[in-house]
Amino acid sequence: MPLAKHWKYNDKEDIVLTQLEGLVASNPCIKLIPSEKVVFNPYSDTSKKIALISGGGAGHEPLHGGYVGENLLDAAVSGHIFASPSTKQIMAAIRTKSDKNKGTIIVVKNYTGDVLHFGLVAEKAKSEGYNVEVVTVGDDVAVGTKQNKMVGRRGLAGTALVHKVLGAATADEKADLKKVSELGRVVNDNLVTMSASLDRTSVPGKAEQDIEFNDDDEAELGLGIHNEPGTKLKPIPNIDVLIKDMFHKLVSPEDKDRHYVDFDMKNDDYVLLINNIGGTSSLELYVILEHVVKNLPFEKKPKRILVSDFVTSLNAPGFSITLLNLSNIDKKGKQFYNQEDVLQFLDTPTNAPGWKSKTYPAKCWENNKDKHVKSPMQNESLITSKLKIEPKSFEAHLIAALNNLLEAEPKITHFDTLVGDGDCGETLAAGANAILKALKDDKSFQEHLSDPIATLYRITELVEDSMGGTSGGIYSIFLTSLVQNLKNASTIDTETVADALHKALHKGLFKYTKARVGGRTLVDTLQPFIDNFYETRDLSQAVEAAKNGCEKTKSLQASFGRASYVNKEQYEAEGGIPDPGAVGLFALIEGFTNER
Known part of the structure; x- marks a missing residue:
């Protein structure tokens, strides 16, 4: 099934040129040759440095235009989508930024069209007196050596590392063309990359029937960045299982057909790069990174970890793992540069907009042994009081309230799916389950159930920790205010509780929210309950008022939160849909008071 839709652009629009126009519009440090699709840095003086x-x-x-900038590329040339630029375009880049004395390094990914076109230009440029070196990047391990004998490895995310290293190396005006180009080749020879994706990419303007998308429970391992197929994985594997398999293919000497780079798992230093192939959210990308780190097969930690969208395939929902063996640079290099030089080049700042992986000082990486620190909140003392209640009775009522809420959760979730974002029931259930677990496992909580202040304070902590969103905030603020208004009481009785509840609502919660009765929120249940109890001191009447307030939300238009964007007709469907938050709160009140 198709991955994603694309916006409709103007007929016959060259969207590649349009995106380059957008790139230079957002970056005042680069310029564009529109006819040749060449982006270049006008401020880099290539009469003094290698281009x-x-x-x-x-x-x-x-890649590639996004990497034009200080300490990175001096120029980049773009072909059509997934197609090599022409020799004319590439020659335009050479003539714009190359100096015949200082020389030029061309970095090209190992694809037939790119190698042919860039190679031809390199030879033509040499005939015109330019001093040119070509560094070809091939880091893919998905295709074995038997299949790769003729063409070699494909260029994937490792290309970004070659760009970054050579970009910083060529910024040194004393750098030697032969030595820097040799560094690029040594870096490439010690790169390995493996990719995985949930699906192919969809190409703007291309008919969807031309692309073979994966099934819902199917992924691919080792696919290329031009929709070249990989190995089908069905069902989609657990992320840790997948990553372990990827590492096996990246570094294991047992897989002789894919063993391109030697790794000493005990002693070698290395760089880890996690690449978003295009359609992976930032949240998931960092989740994947953490799973990769946990499954690293090396005894040493990476010297550097880089994570971003470096080399994409439009919107393909995948990621790739790249490893650069630093120790091999010392072993196999020609002593022009060593691994410390490479790390320094990776750490060199750049203003190129595409290099989104932040560079950090070396000392931060060296001192990054313990990434976790203890919370200053963990030793916070429990607030206690001399007030007393009957603990067994309170616990029974509390458990009844929480269980009643959990029974209502599917109904609440259903309502919120229709008129909200669908998470209200799950949020309330998370809070209920956290409190029930504490009642069972937390000895301190159990020991203080006779103290209403300590109990409410602990419940507030549990709500804050387990419930997110607006409802979690409202419950936490109200309970915190209730604790404050009960602290100075001399006894717990109907009068004291009614007064404390009223103050917690009107002088506490209402300071932080404009929600009131009629706004279609949980306040439509809470305010009638508290106000009626405060006026009558009759719990049964207060529960009935809460029930009526909750029922009225079926015909109300929301004024707050995400539900305020839903049309009133949606609420009135099926005889009216009550506010999910109001239903959840009433389930708690009903269960606690046993008025069922």
């Missing part, structure tokens, strides 16, 4: 040029097909952004 670094790259390029290839579009669809891999921020």
Whole structure:
């Protein structure tokens, strides 16, 4: 099934050129040659430094144009989507940024079209007197050596590392063309990348029937960045199982057909790069990173960890793992540069907009042994009082309230799916389950059930920790205010509780929310209950008022929260849909008071 829709652009619009126009519009430090789709840095003085040029097909952004900037590329040239630029375009980049004396390095991904076109330009440029070196990047391990004998490995996310290292290296005006280009080749020879994706990418303007999308419970391992197929995985594997399999293919000497780079799992230093292939959310990308770190097969931690969208395939919902063996650079390099130089080049800041992985000082990485610290909140003392209630009775009422809420959770979730974002029931259930667990397992909680202040304070903590969103905040503020208004009481009775509840609502919660009766929120249950109890001191009447308030929400238009964006007709469907938060609160009140 198709991945995603695309916006409809103007007929015959060259969207590759349009995106380059957008790139230079947002970056005052670069310029564009529209006819040749060449982006370049006008401020880099290539009469004094080696020029670094790259390029290839579009669809891999921020590669290549996004990497034009200080301490990175001097120029980049773009072809059409997934197609190599022409020799004319590439030559335009050479003539714009290359100096015949200082020389030029061209970085090209190992794809037939790119290698042919960039190689031809390199030879043509040499015939015109330019001093040119070509560094070809091939880091993929998905295709074995038997299949790769003729063409070699594909260029994937490791290309970004080669760009970054050579970009910083060529910024040194004393750098030697031969030595820097050799560094690029040594880095490439010690790169391995494996990719995984839930699906292929969808190409703007291309008919969907031309693309073979995966089934709902199917993924791919080792796919290319131009919709080249990989190995089908069905069902979608657990993330840890997948990552372990990827590491096996990346570094295991047992897989002789894919063993491109030697790794000493005990002693080698290395760089880890996690690449978003295009459609993975930032949240999931960092979740994946943490799982990768937990499953690293090395004894040493990475010297550097880089995470971002480096080399994409439009909107493909996948990621790739790249490893750079630093120790091999010391072992196999020609002593022009060592691994410390490479790390320094990776740490060098750049203003290129595509390099989104923040560079940090080396000392931060060296001192990053313990990433977790203890919370200053963990030793917070429990607030207690001399007030007393009957603990067994209170616990029974509390458990009844929480169980009543949990029974109502499916109904609440259903209502919220129709008129909200669908998480109200789950949020309330999370709070209820957290309190029930504490009642069972937390000895301190159990020991203080006779103290209403200590009990409410602990419940407030549990609500804050387990419930997110607006409802969690409202419950927490109200309970905190209730604790404050009960602290100075001399005894717990109907009068004291009624007064404390009233103050907690009107002088506490209402300071922080404009929600009132009629706004279609949980306040439509809470305020009638508290106000009626305060006026009558009759619990049965107060529960009935809460029930009526909850029922009235069926015909109300929401004034607050996400539900305020839903049309009133949606509420009135099926005889009226009550506010989910109001239903949840009434379930608690009903269960606690046993008025069922």
